[in-house]
Structures are given as structure tokens and as C-alpha cells.
Amino acid sequence: MAPSDLLTALRNQNPLVHCITNYVAMNIAANVVLAAGASPAMVHAPEEMTDFTPICGALTINIGTLSAPWLAGMTAAVAVANTHNIPWVLDPVAHFISDYRKQAAKELLALSPAIVRGNASEILALAGEAGAGKGVDSGDSVTAAQGAAKALAIQFGTVVAITGPVDYLTDGHREAAVSGGSDLMPQVTALGCSQTALMGAYVATGPAFDAALSALAHFKVAGTAAAKLAQGPGSFQMHFLDALAAAQPADLAKAIG
Ligand SMILES: Nc1ncnc2c1ncn2[C@@H]1O[C@H](COP(=O)(O)OP(=O)(O)O)[C@@H](O)[C@H]1O
Ligand SMILES: Cc1ncsc1CCOP(=O)(O)O
Ligand SMILES: [Mg+2]
Numbered sequence: 732m733a734p735s736d737l738l739t740a741l742r743n744q745n746p747l748v749h750c751i752t753n754y755v756a757m758n759i760a761a762n763v764v765l766a767a768g769a770s771p772a773m774v775h776a777p778e779e780m781t782d783f784t785p786i787c788g789a790l791t792i793n794i795g796t797l798s799a800p801w802l803a804g805m806t807a808a809v810a811v812a813n814t815h816n817i818p819w820v821l822d823p824v825a826h827f828i829s830d831y832r833k834q835a836a837k838e839l840l841a842l843s844p845a846i847v848r849g850n851a852s853e854i855l856a857l858a859g860e861a862g863a864g865k866g867v868d869s870g871d872s873v874t875a876a877q878g879a880a881k882a883l884a885i886q887f888g889t890v891v892a893i894t895g896p897v898d899y900l901t902d903g904h905r906e907a908a909v910s911g912g913s914d915l916m917p918q919v920t921a922l923g924c925s926q927t928a929l930m931g932a933y934v935a936t937g938p939a940f941d942a943a944l945s946a947l948a949h950f951k952v953a954g955t956a957a958a959k960l961a962q963g964p965g966s967f968q969m970h971f972l973d974a975l976a977a978a979q980p981a982d983l984a985k986a987i988g
Contacts, residue, residue, distance in 0.1 A: 732937040734987070735980035736946035741769035741945075744787035746935035748928065749812075751775045753795025756924035759968070760793075763925035766975040769932035777807040784811040788935025790878060792844075794835055795824035795867065795921075796894050802835055804819065809842045817847035818934045822927035825867045827856035830848065840887060846940040848892040848927045851876040858883050868917070873899050881906075890939045892930070894923055898947045902940050909947040911986045912954030918964040919971070926950055944987065951986035952978050963973050 732740070747770045752760050759771050764771035774783050777800070784790060790812045792805050794833035812819045815891040821844035826836035836857065840847065849857065852864025855913035863870030871893035878892040884903035893899045898909040918920050926946060933942035933949075963968035 733943045734941070734948050734983035737933055737941060738768075738949065738978070738980040738983060739943040741932055741936045744788075744936060746932055747771055747772060747786065748931040748935060749784055749787040749790045749808065750928050750929060750931060751772060751795075751801070751808060752791065752793040754856075754920075755986065756793060756795060756921035756928075759919075759921050760925040760928040761976060762929050762972055764932050766972045767929055768902050769895060769931055769935070771928060775801055775804040777803045779809045780804065780807040784808050784813045784817065785884050789931040789933035790817055790819035791822070791823055792819060792839060793822040793924050793927055794826060794832060794839070795822070795924060797835055800893060805839065806842075810838065812895045814842060818939060820844060820846040820927055820934060821847060823847065823849050823853050823857055824924065825864065826853060827862070827864055828866065830850045843887070844889055845934055846892060846930050846943045847887075848923070848930055848943070850923060851890055851893050851895055852891045854883065854891060856878045860926055869895060873897055877901070885890075889942075890943050891945045892947060894926060894947070898934055899985075900943055900949070901948060902942070905940060906952045907944055907987060909944065911951030913958035913961075913967065915958055915961060915964055915967040916950075916954050919968050922971075925984065945983060948983040948986040951984045955986075
């Protein structure tokens, strides 16, 4: 499906997106999903998954502020999603910072996410390559992680998105680059996490590769527009939400290629 059709479908369908994300991202990720035209719900108790996950169009899992009860909620949600053929997206935030987080990311990756999204350092480390990540921030170039993304996509039968100044997307066979946005984007916390949540909204609407591409393009188009009005990271965040809502389906193609 073309990105323009996917954005139109997303806004028509207003899919319910089950997000398990981190404490930092919860508010902005929910606002991003709403601004784009979908309906987010942040629900993480393991006891709620059998009731809630099956009624959602997609699930997103983000390990940014991981702890044991949250991991239990994540694995319970993924099990329900997989049983009901509900696509899910993995964001392995800073998984290389501890053995605990590394192991969690590895276990989640083995549970068949439709899409994996991370920054370059996260994708490199997921493929077992040494990177220069600094906590949640990337220290590596997107180009340096492209081989890792392809290898992961093939090994796990998934779509892998690396975000950065120019985003890269692959399913191991096809690949795409998405440009635009602003260098104010990494100055606003949890925009990567919000991108992951938005991928959930799109993958509830169409095939994984097309969904990830559309979500990446939607962010770049909105980021470019917001940067024209922003005076710094604070006003950028406000204008970015407005620009996500104002983006027109035909605009998305401008960011791709
Ligand atoms: N220097 C940059 N110029 C333009 N867009 C950027 C830049 N850095 C990051 N982005 C965009 O910011 C969003 C978050 O990406 P990123 O910062 O890589 O994620 P994370 O927060 O997980 O590290 C993505 O939409 C990405 O395209
Ligand atoms: C600062 C921080 N600390 C733990 S999670 C988080 C948010 C990270 O968000 P992103 O990966 O989108 O920059
Ligand atoms: Mg991140």
C-alpha cells in the first residue's frame, strides 16, 4: 500500500493501538498517535492482556524503563498478540546497557515482531556488533548499521527500521531511505519511542514494510514543517504535534527516496 493510502486508511479507521512504553515516553507517544489519527492506550499490567490485547489493531513494546513486572506485561501481551495474529512492534531501547535488558531484548526479538525500530547503536548491538551508543542516544551512523539491519531482518523474518538523520528501512530484500526532519528531533526526548508507537498505528492498517515506511515518512514530513516554526526543542515539540495532524497523505512521498 502506498503511504498516502495508508495515512488515509489510518485516519478513516482510527485503530486502537496497545502501547507498552516507558515512563518518559508515555505522554508524548500517546499524543503523537492521537495527532496522526489513531487511538493509543497505555496498558501494561499482565493481568489485563487477555482482555485488552485482542481488541487492538496492533501492539507496541518498548523497553526504555524496564523492570520485572513490566517485562511480565510485555511477554504476556506478545503471547496474546501472536495467538490472535495481531502485529506488534519492538523498540529495544538502550538494550546494550545491562545484561538484564540485553536478555529481555533478545527474548522479545525471538517472539516474531512485525517491525523492529531502533537507532543505529541499538540495531548494531542487536546484531551482536559493537557500537558507540550512549544510553538511549545513538553514537553510530545509520549507514554503519545497515548491514546489521539486513541480517536481523533475514534472521528473524521481520522489518527493521533504523532512525537517524536519514532513516533506513529493510525487510532483508527491499530497502528504503527516508529523509527530512530536523536536528531538533533528537533534542526532544522520546521521539524515537513515539515513532515506534506510530508504527503500531500504521501496522494496524497495512503490511509491515509499507506501514513502517509510512510512519517514517510521516515523522520526517512533520519534522520538516515543525522546524520552520520552532524556536528550540520546546516549541518544536508543540509544532511537531500540530504538523503530524496537518500532514496530508500526498505529502508523505516527498520524504522517501
Ligand atoms: N539529525 C536528525 N535530522 C533529522 N531527523 C532526525 C535526526 N535525528 C533523528 N531524527 C528523527 O528523529 C526521530 C527519532 O529518531 P532517533 O533520534 O534516531 O531515535 P531514538 O530517540 O530512539 O534514538 C526519527 O523520526 C528520526 O528520523
Ligand atoms: C531518556 C530515557 N530514559 C529511559 S527511556 C528514555 C526515553 C528515550 O526515548 P528515545 O529513545 O525516543 O530517545
Ligand atoms: Mg530510542
